[in-house]
Amino acid sequence: MSHPVLIIGAGVAGMTAAVELADSGIQTILVERKTTVGGNALDLYKAFPTDDCFYCFEGNRWRPGIRKCFYRSALLDQPNLVLKTNTTIKEISGEPGSFTVVLSVGPQYVDAAKCIMCGVCLEHSKAFDIVSPQCQPQAVTYDPSKADDGAKRAAEECPTKAIDLDAEPSEETVNVADVIVATGYHEMQPVNIDEYGYGKIPNVITQLELAQMLDPNGVAGGVLTRPSDGEPVRSVMMVQCVGSRDENYYPYCSKICCVFALKHANIIVLERENISVSVVYMDIRTYDRHERYYREAREAGVNFIRGRVQIVRPSTSGGVEVVVYDSLLDRYLRFDADLFVLSSALEAPEGGSEIIKALGLRESSGFVAPANPESEERVIVGDHVYACGTALGPAEVPESVTQARAVVSKILQSRRG
Ligand SMILES: Cc1cc2nc3c(=O)[nH]c(=O)nc-3n(C[C@H](O)[C@H](O)[C@H](O)COP(=O)(O)OP(=O)(O)OC[C@H]3O[C@@H](n4cnc5c(N)ncnc54)[C@H](O)[C@@H]3O)c2cc1C
Ligand code: SF4
Ligand code: SF4
Structure with missing residues (x-):
């Protein structure tokens, strides 16, 4: 008898669990609500702790010894793995060990099996897009809300007839023994924190957004310019703990934002010419081996200011005027930054x-909480229900991958026993 596993979310954590379960001979259904897998990691450019491009992330070891393009190598040609993109969960019923799950499958406007990424549709209509050159499945996406006159022509001229503009949503029911929640995180959009002027x-x-600007494969081609007028960026100011450690928003520390802010500061100072970076912080929390990013940033000349941002407003030079209270100097300091970057809560x-x-399941600040708070088995969140990665709270990729592997090991153990 087959005992399929359902994984909700195809970020790094969900993909790791899916590939390793399928490799172990277990039927696996990987459900992703977006049209492409990879989750947040698709937009992050370089990764700590290895400084690799996010597509070749050493910490993943999707295929031991092969570090190239794991999104492509891991999910292809695996008979035990069914990937369902543009799909969400409508209903879950049944009992532990025997769940019945109704999936809502969004309209499949572009048949990923037929699309050869030739780009013909992109020339005709703005409704078609390539999420990323490395996207998996390798196919363009179609957004009906952007449909224009060229969309029909694109469908007619598509050489493989991959486009169906009349596609409809559908439902599908699956029966699974175990569920893995790998729904990840969202970067808070700090529109309601008036003092920072975001939005x-x-x-x-x-x-x-800064990571996307720094990415040479991104829309800006890796060149830092001011969104307001396209002028080159000469100074960047970052502010930490935006929405985190704040009783008005999220009381918890988002754990990794100090490290990714320093990663970005180092990329800018060491790889771009003549751009200064300042970081306003309460504490710098570079845990574990990531302390080196802090040391490198100080050596590279990043300016650290311990204090609080008081005023943010457009400056006369076209940038952002920022007034900071420096708690070490006990003084107010005034800056003119071209870019003001918020390290927003996860x-x-x-x-x-x-x-x-x-x-x-149990919940903690919106994230999935372990079934037993006293236990070290964080990934067990219910009877035949597991969670891994940032679905459990802010985490870096290596930790997300380690948790995904812990889930795989728990499921394999439970089936042997
Ligand atoms: C600016 C920034 C820089 C970072 N830099 C680094 C770095 O350099 N190194 C590092 O190790 N970490 C870094 N991180 C952290 C890294 O992004 C995460 O550790 C990693 O992406 C977590 O993967 P995940 O699979 O847990 O979650 P996600 O990437 O969030 O994936 C979750 C997936 O689940 C899908 N999903 C959600 N809900 C549903 C649903 N209901 N149904 C179906 N699908 C659903 C989502 O669409 C998504 O694809 C950074 C984070 C940020 C914000
Ligand atoms: S024209 Fe067809 S095959 Fe070419 S990129 Fe568009 S959908 Fe894919
Ligand atoms: S990791 Fe750093 S920036 Fe993020 S909430 Fe914690 S202390 Fe603040």
Whole structure:
């Protein structure tokens, strides 16, 4: 008898669990609500702790000894693995060990098996897009809300007839023995924190947006320019703990934002010419082996200011005027930055609480909580229900991968026993 496993979320954690379960001979259904797998890691450019490009992340070891393009190598040609993109969970019923799950499958406008990424549709209509050159499945996406006159022509001229503009959503029911929640995180959009001007002042951005600007494969081609007027960036100011460690938003420390802010500061100072970087912080929390990013940043001349940001407003030079209270100097300092970058909290993803409720799990600040808070088995969150990666709270990739492997090992052990 086959005992399939359902994995919700195809970020690094969900993909790791899926590939390793399937490699162990277990039927695995990997459900992803977006049209491409990879989750947040697709947008992060370089990765700590190895400084690799995120597509060749050593910490993953998707295939031992092969570090290239894990998104492609891991998910192809695996008969035990069914990947369902553009799909969400509608309903979960049944009992532990025998769940019945109704999947909502979104319209499959582009048949990924037929698309050869030739780009013909992209020339005709803005409704078609390539999420990333490395996207998996290797196919363009179609957004019906952007449909224009060229969309029909694109469908007609597609050489492989991969496009169906009339595609409809559907439902599918699957029966599974175990469920793994790998729904990940969302970078908080700090629109409600008025003092930082996010969403109002164009040169105020988040770290995830900065990562996309730094990426040579991104829309900006890796060149830092001011969103307001396209002028070259000469100075960057970052502010830590935006929405984290704050009783008005999230009381917890988001754990990895000090490290990724320093990663970005080092990339800018060491790899771009004549750009200064300042970081405003309460404490720098570079845990474990990541202390080296702090040391390198100080050696590279990144300016650290311990204090609080008081005022953020557009400056007369076209940048952002920032007034900071420096608690070490006990003085107010005034800066003119071209880019003001917010290290925003990592929060639970939209729809996460519905899945937590449907599976009867415990919850902590919106994330999935371990079934037994006293136990060290963090990944066991219910009877035949597991969680891994940032679905359990902020975590780096190696930790997410380690948790995914812990889940695989628990499932294999339970089936042997
Ligand atoms: C700016 C920034 C820089 C970072 N840099 C680094 C770094 O250099 N090194 C490092 O180790 N870590 C870094 N991280 C952390 C890294 O992004 C995470 O550790 C990693 O992406 C977590 O993977 P995950 O699979 O847990 O979650 P995610 O990447 O969030 O994936 C979750 C997936 O689940 C899907 N999903 C969610 N809900 C549903 C649902 N209901 N149904 C179906 N699918 C669903 C999502 O669409 C997504 O694809 C950084 C984070 C940020 C914000
Ligand atoms: S025209 Fe067809 S095959 Fe070419 S990229 Fe578009 S959908 Fe894919
Ligand atoms: S990791 Fe750093 S920036 Fe993030 S919440 Fe914790 S102390 Fe603040």
